[in-house]
Amino acid sequence: MKITIIGTGYVGLVTGACLAEIGNDVLCLDVDARKIAILEAGGVPIHEPGLEGVIARNRHAGRIRFTTDIEAAVAHGDIQFIAVGTPPDEDGSADLQYVLAAARNIGRTMSDFKVVVDKSTVPVGTAARVRDAIAAELRARGADVPFSVVSNPEFLKEGAAVEDFMRPDRIVLGCDDDANGRRALALMKQLYSPFNRNHERTMLMDVRSAEFTKYAANAMLATRISFMNELANLAERVGADIEAVRRGIGSDPRIGYSFLYAGCGYGGSCFPKDVQALVRTGDEHGHRLQILRAVEAVNDAQKQVLAQKITAHFGERLDDLSFAVWGLAFKPETDDMREAPSRVLVRALLQRGARVRAFDPVAVDEARRVFALDLTQEESARLDFCDSREAAADGADALVVLTEWKAFKSLDAADLKERLRRPVIFDGRNLYDPAVLAREGFDYFTIGRTH
Numbered sequence: 001m002k003i004t005i006i007g008t009g010y011v012g013l014v015t016g017a018c019l020a021e022i023g024n025d026v027l028c029l030d031v032d033a034r035k036i037a038i039l040e041a042g043g044v045p046i047h048e049p050g051l052e053g054v055i056a057r058n059r060h061a062g063r064i065r066f067t068t069d070i071e072a073a074v075a076h077g078d079i080q081f082i083a084v085g086t087p088p089d090e091d092g093s094a095d096l097q098y099v100l101a102a103a104r105n106i107g108r109t110m111s112d113f114k115v116v117v118d119k120s121t122v123p124v125g126t127a128a129r130v131r132d133a134i135a136a137e138l139r140a141r142g143a144d145v146p147f148s149v150v151s152n153p154e155f156l157k158e159g160a161a162v163e164d165f166m167r168p169d170r171i172v173l174g175c176d177d178d179a180n181g182r183r184a185l186a187l188m189k190q191l192y193s194p195f196n197r198n199h200e201r202t203m204l205m206d207v208r209s210a211e212f213t214k215y216a217a218n219a220m221l222a223t224r225i226s227f228m229n230e231l232a233n234l235a236e237r238v239g240a241d242i243e244a245v246r247r248g249i250g251s252d253p254r255i256g257y258s259f260l261y262a263g264c265g266y267g268g269s270c271f272p273k274d275v276q277a278l279v280r281t282g283d284e285h286g287h288r289l290q291i292l293r294a295v296e297a298v299n300d301a302q303k304q305v306l307a308q309k310i311t312a313h314f315g316e317r318l319d320d321l322s323f324a325v326w327g328l329a330f331k332p333e334t335d336d337m338r339e340a341p342s343r344v345l346v347r348a349l350l351q352r353g354a355r356v357r358a359f360d361p362v363a364v365d366e367a368r369r370v371f372a373l374d375l376t377q378e379e380s381a382r383l384d385f386c387d388s389r390e391a392a393a394d395g396a397d398a399l400v401v402l403t404e405w406k407a408f409k410s411l412d413a414a415d416l417k418e419r420l421r422r423p424v425i426f427d428g429r430n431l432y433d434p435a436v437l438a439r440e441g442f443d444y445f446t447i448g449r450t451h
């Protein structure tokens with residue numbers, strides 16, 4: 001099938017690559033000429049395991065191409081995926097300007113039946129606005145071309161995006177129950193049929209429920225994390241171990257083990273913005289979402305918890321102290337720094353006069369870019385990026401762990417003790433065994449384990 005992807009970011013690029021992989025003819029459009037130039041030259045602008053290989057294979061087979069030419073992109077696909085960003089507006093609601101710009105672009109030049117797919121995470125009612133935007137463009141040029149807007153939210157996780165796309169838990173399709181909607185549904189089912197071989201994963205529903213499902217899923221996952229973080233902070237005070245508690249409750253199949261890890265707060269491009277956007281949707285409809293407000297507040301506070309532990313140990317001012325930071329990305333296996341807890345912690349340390357020696361296996365380039373925006377020049381001068389975790393630890397007064405990269409999990413405690421000026425670890429991901437580190441003579445501060 002002929003597919004156009006509008007917006008070649010994390011979701012668009014993975015969607016395009018994976019749909020090419022199952023045999024479709026994919027054209028990816030982006031307004032960012034730099035991104036398209038990298039892709040056309042055979043590069044990949046983001047770090048995502050397995051993605052480079054899928055793109056290379058399909059470029060070679062001629063199944064995926066990249067362009068900045070809007071008209072060519074609209075002409076190409078029978079199915080047009082809108083996968084542009086939906087960042088938070090000033091009041092926290094989803095900013096739909098990119099989605100609606102993409103819709104207008106489709107309406108401006110389309111000449112035959114199109115299925116327009118909302119892949120971006122968009123508030124309930126957006127499909128109707130996309131439909132109106134396309135219809136207005138068609139009217140403006142006196143054209144009468146049939147189309148239908150489908151909601152097909154994406155549930156992939158960064159760092160496992162290719163795997164998640166190729167083996168989805170579910171494929172949510174929200175379609176209109178009219179002639180064009182049924183025509184669109186038939187095409188969407190055909191497109192996704194290779195994912196349904198052993199097990200039907202497609203879930204059909206009305207458009208609004210599909211839009212809502214995406215926010216409900218992220219809000220539920222974010223709620224679990226904030227809930228565990230709040231319990232972890234209490235566990236420290238009552239002398240319990242949140243890791244034991246996690247195992248104890250996760251074994252109940254009604255609760256399950258996933259997304260119960262306490263830590264230094266959730267980050268990323270989605271949970272923070274999607275929780276905010278759902279809160280705003282509630283407000284707009286006169287329905288105050290109290291739990292989600294608390295989820296957001298607990299998460300904001302959680303991003304400060306490690307800095308509080310550090311100042312409780314070393315004092316409010318940290319001049320003359322140097323901190324090794326392991327992990328900058330908001331989670332492992334990605335270079336994405338959006339809303340990463342490291343941005344809050346590193347800044348807090350620098351503002352108190354400390355030096356920071358930071359290491360991340362893949363996110364250093366992206367970290368340089370975002371910290372240049374976050375920090376003053378004076379603060380930046382006290383931030384060094386190191387080539388290895390060992391180099392970051394050399395001569396530091398303490399180690400701070402912010403991302404649970406697999407490589408960080410194996411720790412040569414004796415070697416680390418040699419490198420650090422003081423044997424102190426602040427662990428935002430609970431990676432190590434407190435008993436082992438205590439035996440090695442470390443002061444080991446965790447999230448919910450120290451008592």
Ligand code: NAD
Pocket residue numbers: 006007008009010011012029030031032035083084085086098101102119120121122154155156157158269270
């Ligand atoms: P992104 O910022 O990585 O990519 C968006 C791309 O769209 C950018 O490259 C931008 O240049 C491009 N763009 C903007 N306007 C355009 C236009 N009019 N025409 C063509 N291209 C345009 O964003 P992302 O992380 O891929 O997220 C996209 C959407 O998917 C968001 O709504 C997000 O909430 C949702 N989502 C993201 C993830 C994730 O893990 N990142 C997972 C599920 C859903």
Ligand code: UGA
Pocket residue numbers: 121154155156157158159218221225258259260261262263264265266267268269270271330331
């Ligand atoms: C999340 C969802 O998991 C995806 O299903 C969804 O498609 C995506 O948002 C989206 O809508 O964009 P992602 O943000 O890539 O995916 O990463 P997650 O693995 O969910 O992690 C998000 C944050 O939560 C990270 O900072 C992570 O460290 C934190 N987290 C996760 C915890 O603190 N504890 C946990 O138990 C799990």
